[in-house]
Amino acid sequence: MPETRRTLSSVQNAARLLKTFTSLDRELGVTELAHRLGLGKSTVHRLLATLAEEQLIEQDPVSGRYRLGLAVHELGAAASTATDLHAAALTPMSVLRARTGETVQIAVLDGREVVYVERLDSPNTLALFLEVGRRNDAHVTGTGKCLLSFLDEATLDRMLDGWELRAQTPSTITDPLALKKELARSRRRGYATNLHESEVGVISVAGPIRDGHNRVIASMSVAGPAERMEPVMERTTQAVVEACAVTSRRLGWTQNPRPT
Amino acid sequence: MPETRRTLSSVQNAARLLKTFTSLDRELGVTELAHRLGLGKSTVHRLLATLAEEQLIEQDPVSGRYRLGLAVHELGAAASTATDLHAAALTPMSVLRARTGETVQIAVLDGREVVYVERLDSPNTLALFLEVGRRNDAHVTGTGKCLLSFLDEATLDRMLDGWELRAQTPSTITDPLALKKELARSRRRGYATNLHESEVGVISVAGPIRDGHNRVIASMSVAGPAERMEPVMERTTQAVVEACAVTSRRLGWTQNPRPT
């Protein structure tokens, strides 16, 4: 090996094969693919079999031809969901950060946890959050409580059943009935707060981000040290709710949403 | 090799790696991916480098972490476009085929050609069309003329510039001015016809399929032998236009479309 290759030829062939499918070339056979890729038919057949095993490709049983599979739909949805939310939220987050001077984050719900998917740090950051992708228990965070509060009651009850609400601070709500009462209050107000529940000395306020079907799909929060946040809590809450509304409208949300 | 493997392990690893990215796990590092996949770090790094070369993956230059790339967006769009159109059009096509007794097809525009992407044969088929994926010059087909007629004038002028309108029959429109006049007429009427222009003895009528942004994205046509089509041309035209409207509404089109 006189020169170190950085890429794997078999994986490259598979990638090129996937990219041969377009909205115009939706179904292709082994022979056509082999011709287009300049590879042997057996090689292409093995690539297809492998990609079919992983559901990136599927085969029409009648014609024997191949098309993109379910996993590509899911990958595409994952990629575009992230992109749409990022595009819709970028300016409102910047505005919010400028108005409050604190850290702005967006989280989504995954089971009984939130995952932080967007973040703009404030210059006064206390290093209280780590990088995007970080998770935390939903019940101790403003974003988590906000997302939980907009679940339908049956779903929420199922989640609370058997949920050991572990305390992260003395202020954490660990009683299911108390949490449910807090979530109902959050839903009525249209936002949720975190008062020292995940970290002593830190508070946050979080609002809901909705999509074109009026579903709450994410939550945006402002968080900072209590001594800075408390004097301006009302103003901050208003700014958060407004930023969430702007983001939601960009995602297609209206006051009279389309039926789902 | 005591047993013949049907799949390629390196390609399988790459596929599994791609599927590790979800809307929640949007950015992942080499070390995390290696741990989740149970592979060595250098193996994962090579997979990532290869997939990045093909744009299925991209790297954040600051954090060094990886996320799904542009090509995944494109693959996902290709997959979902095909699926959405198929789902929306299936019933209207069946109804149209039952009402007319002729072959129903859907085509999309690719440059100066149409590509047939859906087809329902009539029992009286003259073997005049081949399988899905077939192409033809746009200017000689009902679907092509329909799609061309709804382009904005600047785009159409650019396309006509230098376009040698080859004749497929003595009836084909080969004069650019005559074609432009015909397209303007089609646009006003809301449908287009093909009178022996692609094949002597065969005529068709085609209507526009619109999406939620009021863009004409495809065209549906009914085609058959002239002696069968001519006596029922008006009724057939109505049925085509109606099937296109039903399909369009399923794709989100409304009479008061959302601004793009």
Added chain:
DNA sequence: TGGACCGTCCCTCCCTGCGGAACATCCGTC
């Protein structure tokens, strides 16, 4: 029936893909 086309499978050859370990970089702590 024969020919043309397709997708699938098998066998042989050789080179490619894997993982461990070293390396470079960044960050936080003392």
Added chain:
DNA sequence: GACGGATGTTCCGCAGGGAGGGACGGTCCA
């Protein structure tokens, strides 16, 4: 500044995995 821990990147040796040619079976059509 030194150190430790984390990250992503590079190199090298080893063995098994991947590529292609060709045979096979099925389908369609004249």
